[in-house]
Amino acid sequence: MPNFISRVLRFALRLMLWLFAAFFALSLLCAGLIVLMFSLLKALITGQKPKPMVFGGFQQFSAQTRWSGASAGEAAKTRQADVVDVEVREIRDDKRLP
Numbered sequence: 373m374p375n376f377i378s379r380v381l382r383f384a385l386r387l388m389l390w391l392f393a394a395f396f397a398l399s400l401l402c403a404g405l406i407v408l409m410f411s412l413l414k415a416l417i418t419g420q421k422p423k424p425m426v427f428g429g430f431q432q433f434s435a436q437t438r439w440s441g442a443s444a445g446e447a448a449k450t451r452q453a454d455v456v457d458v459e460v461r462e463i464r465d466d467k468r469l470p
Contacts, residue, residue: 415422
């Protein structure tokens, strides 16, 4: 009998967790649709094309500066030192492999 009760309780808990997960996913979907609806409504009212939402402010900041802790002058020096201008030439090896 205790085995049957534990199975029923385990099934009820699993069902409840699945329902909570489905409710959470549906609420996120609804929130996204509401945001999309308001952005399209704003675009219709203002007469401008809808602008994409950009969450990459941190990426823009990291692309503009270096994280090495160097000043701007030192960063420019390292950028110039990374570039090596060489003339390309073909090297022929006349030795054949056995």
